Amino acid sequence: MSATRLLVVDDEQDLLELLVRRLKRKGFDVDSAGTAEDALELVKKNEYDIGVYDIRLPGMDGIELLKKTKNVQPDIEVLILTGHGTIDTAIEAMKVGAFDYITKPYNLSELELTIGKAAENKALKEKNDSMKKIIAQHNGFNIIGGSVNFKEVLEMTRRIADSEVPVLIEGESGTGKELFAKALHYWSCRADEPFVPVNSGALPEHLLESELFGHARGAFTGASQDKKGLVEAAKGGTLFLDELGEMPLALQVKLLRFLETGEFRRVGDVRERHVSVRVVAATNRDMEKEVAEGRFREDLYYRLNVVKLTIPPLRERKGDLPALIEHFIGKTKDPSKRLSSEAFAALEDYDFPGNVRELSHLIERGVLLSKGSMIGAEDLLLPHTEKTKAEAEVRLSPLCSLEEVEKVHIENALKQMNWNKTKAADVLGISVRNLYRKIDQYGLRD
Template sequence: MAQILIVDDDHQLRVSFERLLAAEGYDVRAASSGEAGIAAVREAMPDVVVMDVRMPGISGLEAYAAMREIEPRLPVIIMTAYGTTDIAIEATKMGAYDYILKPFDIPETLRLIDKAVAAARSMRARVAVGEEDAAATADAIIGKSPAMQELYKAIGRAAPTDATVLVRGESGTGKELVARAVYQHSNRAERPFLVINCVAIPETLLESELFGYEKGAFTGASGRKVGKIEQANHGTVFLDEIGDMPLPIQAKILRLLQEQNVERLGGRQVIPVDVRIIAATNRDLEEAVRRGQFREDLYYRLKVVSLSMPPLRERPGDIPLLVRYFLARFAREMGQVDPGVAPAALEFLTAQPWPGNVRELGNTVKKALIFNLGAPLGLDEVRKALGEPLRNEAGPDPEAAESLTRLIRRELGSGRESLFEDLMDRFGQQVIREALNATGGNRSQAARLLGLSRPTLLAKIEKYGLRIESRVRPADS
């Protein structure tokens, strides 16, 4: 359970935050001053700090500087009123994770805290490399195949340098784990590690997210914002799915690699930065260069060190190791005893093609484990988790498939501009309702079943206005 420290002299605000975040499944602590907040960080390191700027005694800026001395990787979100945003921006330049304006937009604040918790985990959670018996709570890169042995050696050689690293591999192979392993074994391991997904952020926002902007740079730019690259000064930036980065932004990344400086949107000041870039892609960059979709000069700048994650189908001998690792890890997370796996089930899993690679295998093991009753995972359980018919079952219901097809065809004729989003919401609502029904209203178990974080599931339940009657104890939901 992630721990959040709230630092604010306003008692009512602290109480409100405690209730709100506790309801989201966070462990919440509170401090009434900057001095008390520093002491709380020294006493027990939280995952994220949410701290006011103006407090009696030392300011939030001074408190942040002291916390940064204790733990440079600690994500700190600064709270500020509109009139004191310059102070919050200064804190962001110093490395604070972000800032939020009072009065708060609660959904946006929760999303920001969720992202900060994920960032904290990326920086601090150890990635075990080449340890098939890695601790169940640790992330690990698992495998003994020759290709994986070569990868481990390459990580060890590349990590201590400042060389740019390009991690290549299909979706689900574990490219971010490789990037984190390089970071954690580097000379910058005690500095920030920020992850930017070049696909998840809309093109119109990606440039400002990376480089920041000045007041008036575009419509809605009511103040200055510090970009993630500037914020990660002296640290590491991981650019995930860089193969999908728009060409104009590629040019700015090239300049960053060549000159080690950035300019905010709408600004003229050249800002020197010292960051290491690790990038990842599942695309064929050589083909993208030939098609003019990726800059050739940036391609050569990125592949100073190139690390490749082999797809799972090319290392089937590693699948039993991965299955046992996932069983131990997920059983511990769910408070269960590791049930083990039957030989027939393990043989079946090893023979699968796994187009989704390690991610798909992990999700399959988790789904099978959720409904396991303590016996070793059997063949029927893993077949069901993969969505395949059991040996004594018929195939998919053709009438249900035809009904769904008729519904989609009917809606396609409606002419609504938001048709795709409407249909996704409609199906998403039904999927979440069924997951909650299957787990007796247990939100945590439903989130695990769906592969969602608990805060994300709660946000979707609220969005869809679902009313679920829990059939478990309140503490379990």
């Protein structure tokens, strides 16, 4: 293991030399400077674990040096050396990132002990960061994208990950909203606690409350024993409310109370329970419109919308296609296959109504249908190149109704997704529950 590397800054030359000799004898790798300006030049050239800065320096003072150091090396731990008359200033230094302060004249053994604590703290942070990466990898966590608008959202996600505030993630179906919810979880201090998703559109309305908050024995027919809800399952971690716009109004009231107090009751129970969870919600709907039209509570919307992340659709970040395509091919059973130039051009011209999820399905299908090592444009079966007879008839008929158009559109989506209703609902941008209603309405069958 390499020695802890220190940067000691003090304008009292005799004291500086004494301190450097003592620390080197203790096994530290030490650089020194007599001014903040010289120290900053060293910071720009070398990496340090610990900084020991006198607060009173000629020109730039220790606090300003601390701020500039953190801009260059955010992970460095800095100790401030201060006289009795400047303790308030030292405390202010801690507010802007100092690890601790020591008053002059100080005991060298005390200083060494504090340096050791700072080194342990830095090592613990590095270990935690490493563990978060391992946890993320084990959960299949991977965000791909380098386009400007996508990187802006990703950077915002990193900045707010360690806060406790609720986050609302908006974006079209298939843009990767759950992936960003996982990023908020795995980049936070809750990373080793549960990440629990709740899909508001996948459950019948009468079961959703029980699924979310749990129920007591005998609460309803079939409730033969007490059941813990997903809120309790997420204790200490993150509760992800997907398809927020599908949540029934009656349940919205109970969710609001839980967000405000952390308290809830299981269905059929009188006991108040309390859990600490971070709530992240996602929707593909225009929630302000939902509020204006009375389908969603305004107070709950603003309670959830403390910070908003808007994920751009794939058609607005076509520059990410090469990396995404390579990633999805790599996940198939034949990762050696490649996309032909004609196939790539066809994808570049396509608008991807199902976004990244649709691209994943297209690549999977292309790998399966292609016969050689190359995936051709014809292997992708892009919707605009595979028009069904029914679609053509609808387009040509000037008297067709909107219902007929919707029926054909839904049936085509179901066929493309091999009647996988979850995938078809994602492509159509509607909930699974709503898709089942449409299937019954139009008498569609596999």
